Amino acid sequence: MPSHDVMPNMELYQPVQVEDALALAARLAERGWLLGGGQDTYGWLKDRAKTTEAMIDLNGIEALRGIRETADGIEIGALTTLTELANNPLVRERYSLLADAAIKVASPQIRNVGTVGGNLAQDARCWYYRRGLSCYRAGGNLCYADTPQGMNREHAIFNASRCVAVTPSDTAPALVALEASMVIRSNTGERVISAEDFFVGPNVDIRNMTALRPGEILTSVRLPATWANATFYFEKVADRNVWDFALVNMAVAMRESGGVIQNARFVAGGVQCTPRRLVDVENAVRGRPRSEATAQTLGTLASQGARPLNHNGFKVHLVDSLAKRALIA
């Protein structure tokens, strides 16, 4: 694979108003590339695995930064960095699940520039796809990972459909657990969709991991008060503590009352193309205490329906173990 130190020639736009960015995004559409922190972008461009005619750098748009309190929870600007998110007093106090997830992303320097929007909208990390091979996700007609020789230790155990790539994000499972909604703007208006609907699997759209369409910009993430100050659990399992993407991560929000779990959201990342709600586990723990005994009753419920590939059978046990640990840790 040719690897280059410099990116190919392209134009760069640095709008300072959301409206200007939306106009540019509408005008350039598929020819443009939205730029947040750029930590996902530059690798694609340096490797020539993907190219673009123009980058629209959103970093100058102050209106997309920062965390605000709203009537029902908080609103996080999409250009807020992961460091800002992890250190924000409001987030740490009420939604520490999200702060715990954000601090686990990549390395300190990447978190200093990497944005919430970018972490959510980042592309799949399957190395065959990143290498620029013509796989299903790249518009071709085969998958290189799901073959007898394919290196698929990091790939999906659930809901593969031709493509077996997984969601690489640490904040995505946390936001699904917190019932966040995504504010998406375009030249023609605004739409708000739930975090669960924001992430799409290969059975819905094999070329895109999110519901974002050309011309659209994810401008903010809203967290409702529903899960504020709940009992939280976040754990990321990766080969290295820094830089690495999760093999499996688990974000859990639980409401306890009278010594039992009233309601819970269990969401696993790294096991399929989208953050996976473990609805069976949520139902099983409802009305039970948060304890070792309850954890044991889960058995292999979290991994029900898993179809591991040649090299990722360990993820089946991992997702079961993490679901149990949420009730013990």
Add this chain to the structure above:
Amino acid sequence: MNPRLTRRRFIKGVIYSSAAAMSGAGLYLTNAQSQSSAAVGRLISINVNGRTRSVDVLPQETLAHTLRYKLNMTGTKLGCNRGECGACTVLIDDVTTYACSMLTHSVKTRTVTTVEGLRSPDGQLHPVQQAFLEELSPQCGFCTPGQVIATVALLKANPRPTREEARQALAGNLCRCGAYDHYLNGVMRASGQLS
């Protein structure tokens, strides 16, 4: 015919007037660029180590490239050029950043500090550099500028970090020699916690 209007004067006049027209065009272009609907221009100024430097920067150029190949500031190392090693760590507005993964055009309104900017005007090493020397922190030295910058940022935010805090702060800087503990000793010495 006016005898003073010689051929030479006439040509000079044409040159001046076209120069005026061109500078007008330049003004027009500058105005167009201040509108966000236009792509960025190439001639920009960036503030590096307290000095404003004018430099010709491609739209897609990274800060590491500009520093090393345009400004000849080779103290900032390029290891992986993919944001995976930390050798190119610089400070942008006092925040550690991988210079290989930052567009130079994104730092136009900000201040960049590289390892060259740490020395005092009289040539004395920065306390972090001195501490790293005393603790023999570097082995081969290639990752050292990044480790120094990461430590300077840490000590600005947290002047007396614990060893664990230092470990977290330097987690984004790889050392292929594996001299991590020596760097941590250096951080402890620089923060006055080793005698």
